[in-house]
Amino acid sequence: MEHEATQLEKQHVHSVYESTAAYFSDLQTKAWPRVRNFLLEQKPGSLVVDIGCGTGKYLSVNSQVYNLGCDYCEGLVEIARKKGDEVLVCDNLNLPFRDQCFNAVISIGVIHHFSTKQRRIKAIKEMARILTPGGQIMIYVWAMEQKNRRFEKQDVFVPWNKALCSRRFSESNQSGDKGEFVHTAKGQDIHPAQLVISECSYQNNLQPETDSKHSHSMDHCLPRACCMKISEEENRFYSALGRSFRSWFFSRSLDEAALRKQSDKMKRLKHEGVWANSTIPIQHSRHCSLDLGHHGSLLNEPSLDDDDDVFVESLSLKKPQWSPATAAPKDLSLNGGHQSVAQSKGDKASFLNGPVEDRDCLCGCNKDGAGKSDNSKFFKRTSTTDSTDSALDSAVSVGDQTDAMLDTKAFMRYYHVFREGELCSLVEENVPELQILSSCYDHGNWCIIAERRG
């Protein structure tokens, strides 16, 4: 599994950051206040390291301490270097530092990129190793539970699409380094046309900017996502716009896949679990959580948690109507999952391998009352000022994406979002050298501060 994990991270973490690094220098991302405070509380003369420092956002917060930053991504490190920061390139899993030499370590939005539990543990252990006894570490990870919603599953791909760039919204970016798209108030149905119009004008405004460049590898933008509401009326609207959308579904993490491999062979064969067999862990959709309005979710695996919401979105432009799949949920086998749905819509090609356009947008919102609603409104917008909510909207579950999806111009970043208490348990159960001092929820992140024992 190590190899799969490495490959996944290579493709969906490292290469994304490397490819998009050039755009980071334009990003005026804010430093989280709590992190700033943690740094400012360190005694003058302390040795402090930011593991996964990116462009070095936190390296100039406290000039009274020695700030060192490191990151896997050379591109980002170069940007930090140009700012005058002391930085190096290395791997969180194998830190090139001596034991017990730092007074403080910060890991902000980093370990959620590790694709297995063991790697996340190893990352934390490495950081504990380099801490001097009494030294403190602060860890921030994306939370599964966001302000008004939550991610569908814990292992997700968050797209990073050029179409999502917008200077218009940069002012509204209140917090953190993930762009957000301010939505209307929670719980209210927005008239789809209004929503779409506002989205469209947003998209249209982008057109002159985004169409100028068309190179595949350099298509990237700020990490924002748009969230679209879909209804039948919108189908016509979307047709007119000429865009296509895809849905992304969630399946399993690498850890789960490994467990399954041992205990569930037959079922896997039936559902074509290709997870363990591919170097790039692409798995055809095993369950298609398509909420088709009155049909509810297409597939509900019995093992899904009760609180898993159905997740929908896919609207192919070519089709006038989003018609419900005819197959019963349970019968949709792996391969058939997507395809049968696609076929029912009469345009398999566009569903699975839709045209890759600059403005491909991946949307996904939780539908309240999954599977029960009769209406055709698939989901509701909820307001969000959380940094990761926009990511929520467009997140795709690991394992459900197809090859075609991965091949789009959207850069998919892998995240393992943490449930409440998960980070604490992870440390308590696996990293005895650390003692947790405090934990909290901050702007869509779970945060802990721990101290090196000894």
Place this chain on the structure above:
Amino acid sequence: MKLLTHNLLSSHVPGLRPGGGFPLRIELGRPSELPPEPLPNSESDEEFLRRVHHVLLEVEVLEGSLQCPDSGRRFPISKGVPNLLLSEDEA
């Protein structure tokens, strides 16, 4: 790369004896004038402290490499940034 940073670094090539990765040997890309080694002296000697401060925090290696003392593996320093990544085979 400042010399204080160098002081914190250790080679993490697998299979080294404990402590075998430190200190990494600095190889300079271009000859540069390093200040002479300060003599071990009392910490209250201000002149000494100035020189230590200078060496640790004001001298930077811009181009060169760091060599693991035990394995000989070299880690490049380019534009002031050391790259301590191991390849997948090595790790």
